[in-house]
Structure formats: C-alpha cells, structure tokens
Amino acid sequence: MTAGAAPAPKPAEPLLALDSINTFYGPVQVHFDLNLTVGRGQIVCLLGGNASGKSTTMKIILGLVKPASGVVRLGGEPVSGLPTPQIVRRGVGSVPEARRLFGEMTVRENLLMGAFTRRDERAIARDLDRALGLFPKLAERLGQRAGTLSGGEQQMVAMARALMGRPKLICMDEPTMGLSPLWVDRVLDLIATINREGVTVFMVEQNASLALEIAHHAYVLQTGRIVLDGPAGDLRSDPRIRDAYLGGQDKT
Ligand SMILES: Nc1ncnc2c1ncn2[C@@H]1O[C@H](COP(=O)(O)OP(=O)(O)O)[C@@H](O)[C@H]1O
Ligand SMILES: [Mg+2]
Numbered sequence: 009m010t011a012g013a014a015p016a017p018k019p020a021e022p023l024l025a026l027d028s029i030n031t032f033y034g035p036v037q038v039h040f041d042l043n044l045t046v047g048r049g050q051i052v053c054l055l056g057g058n059a060s061g062k063s064t065t066m067k068i069i070l071g072l073v074k075p076a077s078g079v080v081r082l083g084g085e086p087v088s089g090l091p092t093p094q095i096v097r098r099g100v101g102s103v104p105e106a107r108r109l110f111g112e113m114t115v116r117e118n119l120l121m122g123a124f125t126r127r128d129e130r131a132i133a134r135d136l137d138r139a140l141g142l143f144p145k146l147a148e149r150l151g152q153r154a155g156t157l158s159g160g161e162q163q164m165v166a167m168a169r170a171l172m173g174r175p176k177l178i179c180m181d182e183p184t185m186g187l188s189p190l191w192v193d194r195v196l197d198l199i200a201t202i203n204r205e206g207v208t209v210f211m212v213e214q215n216a217s218l219a220l221e222i223a224h225h226a227y228v229l230q231t232g233r234i235v236l237d238g239p240a241g242d243l244r245s246d247p248r249i250r251d252a253y254l255g256g257q258d259k260t
Pocket of ligand 2: 181
C-alpha cells in the first residue's frame, strides 16, 4: 500500500462467525477447529452425515452447549459464554430439531412464547399479524392445541414463533425432517420468503439438493471438521456432494 492512499474499506463484518471452535461431550471431541461465517442477508446451509456435529453447532450458537475453546461472534461481538436468553435478545432466533412446540398450548400461545424477551404489547400484536400474514393457514388455527397439528403445520408454528422474537438470524435444525415432499417444498419456500424479508438464515438440512436451491452458501461437516464449503450453486454440481448427499435425498 502506498503512503497516503485512502484506507481500504473494512470488509463487511459477517453477521455470524464461528472462530476455531472445539467442543467436547465428556472425553469425546465433536468439533475440531470449526470455522464458518454467515453473511448478512444470506441463507447458509450446513450439510453433513449423521452424528457429524451439526446440531451441536446450532446449540453452540444459541449458548446451549459451551465450546471448550473458540469464539462465536454476532456482528463482530463475542457472544459465546452468554446465557441463551441474552443471545436471543441480541437477535438470534431458533427453530430447534423436532420443532419443540408446547403441544398442550394453543397455536397463539406458542407464537407469543416466541416474544418472551419483549415487553411492548402493541409491537408484539403487530408482529403476530405480520407472522400470520406470512403463514395465513395459522390464522385459522390460533385456538387449536399445537400438538394436534400436522408436522408441516407444526413446522410453520415453529418458524412463526422464531420470527416473533424479531431475530436478525434464525438457526434452523432440520426444518423439513419427517415432512411429506409437498411440505418439504412449502417449508423451504417459506424459508426463502423469510430470508427475502431480511432475516439471515443458518440451517441444517438433510434434503441437500433442495436446500442448495435456496441457499447462497453451504458448508459440509464430516465428523466435526468442515471438509468443503462454497457457493451453493458450485456445491450442487460438485461430484463429491452429489455422491455423498444428493443421491441419498430419497432416503429420509
Ligand atoms: N448431550 C450429549 N452428550 C453426549 N454426546 C452427545 C450429546 N449430544 C450429541 N452427542 C454426540 O455428539 C456427536 C454429534 O452429535 P450431533 O451434533 O447431534 O450430530 P448431528 O446433528 O450432525 O447428527 C454424536 O456422536 C452424538 O452422539
Ligand atoms: Mg442433528
């Protein structure tokens, strides 16, 4: 760089960064120096076989599991070590594995649970309207117990509940698991819609070929190590991905 040149613009800070994460369950190491980033406004997909450490990655981001070393940053600020409610307050929403609704509570009560960090009732009511605008089918089900909905409907509740926290980033763990092909398409469409509304998405997904259609970028995790990453379009045509994941999409 020549003296007097204008300072180079700072590269845009990723919304989420995992920096050299090592995680253990007791003596068993499940992450080996994990590094990944999620840019603002993106859909980033984490692919990988069973037990490769995908769900644990989500739990690390949400502060549900503490890494032995490494840092999680949100907009550049370290959040690892903070309790989960504080991480949620900083703009991280979650659609956990198997959805985890309160089955005995109504759809409305489940959705309002998503706003548990917030106090402004009017804004919460507006957000409920907005969520129901995105998921109009739920409007007819507000008084129904969540446990009586179909899997696809429950997934819509889980996504709408996450939106009620006004997240910048939503982490989704296998959002299409156990759904019929029609619902898999619907849920992935809804994820793309949520993303277009400005929410960044980090998701684990078994339906690799469909996930790569809506994702911007993807990482492949293999027994706790990132072995491959790139733009989703490149990975879709990568023979290593095709052989390992795309052929297996009918298995579910
Ligand atoms: N709470 C836990 N205690 C001990 N081992 C765990 C726990 N949760 C997950 N594991 C183990 O850690 C590894 C990674 O699990 P997980 O992150 O759930 O993988 P994935 O979501 O990719 O299937 C697996 O071998 C799993 O058995
Ligand atoms: Mg998992």
